[in-house]
Amino acid sequence: MYTAEQEAQLIRLTETLLKDLSDPGQASLAQQRILQLRDVIHYHDWRYYIRSEAVISDADYDRLFAALRALEERYPQFADPDSPTQRIASTLTKEFPAVTHLVPMLSLENSYNAGDLRSWDQRVRELTQTPVITYCVEPKFDGASISLLYENDRLVRGATRGDGQQGEDVTPNVRVLRSLPLRIPLSRHGIQRMEIRGEVIISKEDFRQLNEARTAHGEPPFANARNAASGGLRQQDPSLVAKRRMQAVVYQISYAADAAGNELIGTKLTSHASNVQLLHELGFKTPYNDLRCFEGIDAVIDYCQQTEGRRDEFPYEIDGLVIKVDSLVLQERCGATSHHPRWAMAFKFAARQAITTLLRVDFQVGRTGAISPVAKLEPVALSGVTISSISLFNEDFIREKDLRIGDRVVIERAGDVIPYVVQAVTSARTGKEKPIIFPEKCPSCQSRLHKEAGEAHWRCVNTQCPAQLFERIKHFASKDAMDIAGMGPATIEEFMQEGWLHRISDIYKLDYERIAQRPGWRQKSVSNLKNAIEASKQQPLYRLLYGLGIRYVGETTARKLAEQVSDLRDFFHWTPEQFQQVQDIGPKVAASLYDFFQEPKNLEELNELARLGVAIQQQPAAKTSGKLAGKTFLFTGTLSMKRKEAEELVEKHGGTVLSSVTSKLNYLVVGENPGSKLEQARKLKTVHILCEKEFLDLVGK
Numbered sequence: 001m002y003t004a005e006q007e008a009q010l011i012r013l014t015e016t017l018l019k020d021l022s023d024p025g026q027a028s029l030a031q032q033r034i035l036q037l038r039d040v041i042h043y044h045d046w047r048y049y050i051r052s053e054a055v056i057s058d059a060d061y062d063r064l065f066a067a068l069r070a071l072e073e074r075y076p077q078f079a080d081p082d083s084p085t086q087r088i089a090s091t092l093t094k095e096f097p098a099v100t101h102l103v104p105m106l107s108l109e110n111s112y113n114a115g116d117l118r119s120w121d122q123r124v125r126e127l128t129q130t131p132v133i134t135y136c137v138e139p140k141f142d143g144a145s146i147s148l149l150y151e152n153d154r155l156v157r158g159a160t161r162g163d164g165q166q167g168e169d170v171t172p173n174v175r176v177l178r179s180l181p182l183r184i185p186l187s188r189h190g191i192q193r194m195e196i197r198g199e200v201i202i203s204k205e206d207f208r209q210l211n212e213a214r215t216a217h218g219e220p221p222f223a224n225a226r227n228a229a230s231g232g233l234r235q236q237d238p239s240l241v242a243k244r245r246m247q248a249v250v251y252q253i254s255y256a257a258d259a260a261g262n263e264l265i266g267t268k269l270t271s272h273a274s275n276v277q278l279l280h281e282l283g284f285k286t287p288y289n290d291l292r293c294f295e296g297i298d299a300v301i302d303y304c305q306q307t308e309g310r311r312d313e314f315p316y317e318i319d320g321l322v323i324k325v326d327s328l329v330l331q332e333r334c335g336a337t338s339h340h341p342r343w344a345m346a347f348k349f350a351a352r353q354a355i356t357t358l359l360r361v362d363f364q365v366g367r368t369g370a371i372s373p374v375a376k377l378e379p380v381a382l383s384g385v386t387i388s389s390i391s392l393f394n395e396d397f398i399r400e401k402d403l404r405i406g407d408r409v410v411i412e413r414a415g416d417v418i419p420y421v422v423q424a425v426t427s428a429r430t431g432k433e434k435p436i437i438f439p440e441k442c443p444s445c446q447s448r449l450h451k452e453a454g455e456a457h458w459r460c461v462n463t464q465c466p467a468q469l470f471e472r473i474k475h476f477a478s479k480d481a482m483d484i485a486g487m488g489p490a491t492i493e494e495f496m497q498e499g500w501l502h503r504i505s506d507i508y509k510l511d512y513e514r515i516a517q518r519p520g521w522r523q524k525s526v527s528n529l530k531n532a533i534e535a536s537k538q539q540p541l542y543r544l545l546y547g548l549g550i551r552y553v554g555e556t557t558a559r560k561l562a563e564q565v566s567d568l569r570d571f572f573h574w575t576p577e578q579f580q581q582v583q584d585i586g587p588k589v590a591a592s593l594y595d596f597f598q599e600p601k602n603l604e605e606l607n608e609l610a611r612l613g614v615a616i617q618q619q620p621a622a623k624t625s626g627k628l629a630g631k632t633f634l635f636t637g638t639l640s641m642k643r644k645e646a647e648e649l650v651e652k653h654g655g656t657v658l659s660s661v662t663s664k665l666n667y668l669v670v671g672e673n674p675g676s677k678l679e680q681a682r683k684l685k686t687v688h689i690l691c692e693k694e695f696l697d698l699v700g701k
């Protein structure tokens, strides 16, 4: 926590530093500059990760960071293990030694209804001999639990829960989490040693982006944020941890002692609510803003029921609420079983899980030839939708879960994430279940399947495979690519059966008179199709590039790539190294691009597209003209149009879409159920807040 005065000072200091980040050339001045940079970076980490409202742009943050790193390299005498630059350790972790928690990490008892809570309250009142109990209620974070040890104001250890007594020492990995302060002024509070509990979580938005990036790179998406976070904590390479966008929330002080070794819980620290406040003030991310205290269980029950209806409003997944006796003295009197404390109770929300039968597995051929197993399920309702089909990703997924045809399977839907199979209910097996046999040949063209070392997918490598062609054309014509309305799966299949589509460029050679003679086609639908196909010829370059369906090239990568050339054919002269120099393109994506552009058939196809009138050269950018030139936008909440369409509208008119609320933001467009961005933008006072209608007026739509 920073006082308003400290904040103002740090913001001023940031501005001064940003004006001149060069090496002052003299050791004493460099030392001062290093200390200032560390202070401001700590501050901006806190603004960004704890307060969720950055006051500087990502680019400026990166400049501060780079300057600090450069100075520390030049003046190694001023190195400090707690400098923000040291969060990203370069050494591999190899293995995680076992550590014993100071206080065992117990689990929580679960309750599901008012009755459960009433009987628990009665027991607490008996145990404590207290007529009315003050309870605190806070979110039950659905992540991976951690225990953190601070000594002499410094973070010295981070550990997973393990078996509750002993966990794995994952200190290098937790140090990477920018939401965790590495140094805190504990001594000022008379605390020399403190062990705290918390959860490593990934916000819903970060999780969505994480999975988008994984899918774009050909990796299977994570099933839910909890798995991604818990796997993330155990990554061998701390720099990969940073990529998972994990945050640490802390909710419990399990141990605190002063310099003489006196325990402070129950003496100096007397209530749960004030402990959470202390953690909040020390600069941790905590449930402080979502913590409520109530006298007696009835108010607790009301609040639990109300909050269950609002669970989707939280920016991260919660699977319930945790109710805790506020007084630490009374907590002590309640005690604990070997499994859970008697002073706390989880109120679990209705599960977003269901059990159904796995009827069969279909094998689908993707546009790059990857074979994906898809489970066909007995239809079952799951949080408001009927599920009858679910991706099983790849063969390893099936093997790991030992899934069999006829199994009863648990399926889960976490938030707005696609549903997935959690596990088979092995206890329900009858012995009649059959193994899932992965095909050896392509289900479409019967050619032999291949699997490269290190690859998760079996693949059909026949470039003429009809299933692949179908998927490639479907992708090319899709809304996010060339956006050819009327060229949906049924039409593509029909034209393929007629022998009219053998490659993408055939779309632009269709004979509309012959289409008009086919049953079911009217003059109007033919002319609509023709217009859509003609219009697609002028789509921006990145849409064409994305539409070509090159492996690992998602929309974002295609946008970045398209900015680099004036003609798509320029890529035929590029080396893998050149591809890698483009932001966010790694060796794997670069190799895939290089292979694609080495293939003479692909050059032939692009030449053919150009001959048929498809724009494969850059259209002049509208950036500096446009109504919104130089203006920045951000969206929050649900709009009546698709978010992507709104963003494209901004870009079309020369504006830029930002990814978070920063001082650079000009307009925030607010839809229904806006998220925390609205609050952040209001606080900044410099952001214009628009409703959708005002936004459309602005672009003249």
Ligand code: IVH
Binding pocket: 105, 106, 107, 108, 138, 139, 140, 141, 142, 144, 145, 146, 197, 198, 199, 251, 252, 287, 322, 341, 344, 346
């Ligand atoms: S208190 C001794 N508070 O839920 C009691 N736990 O199902 C320690 N959890 O292992 C737990 N949010 O990992 C507590 N606000 C919260 C929590 C929370 C999530 C996790 C924790 C625990 C698990 C039990």
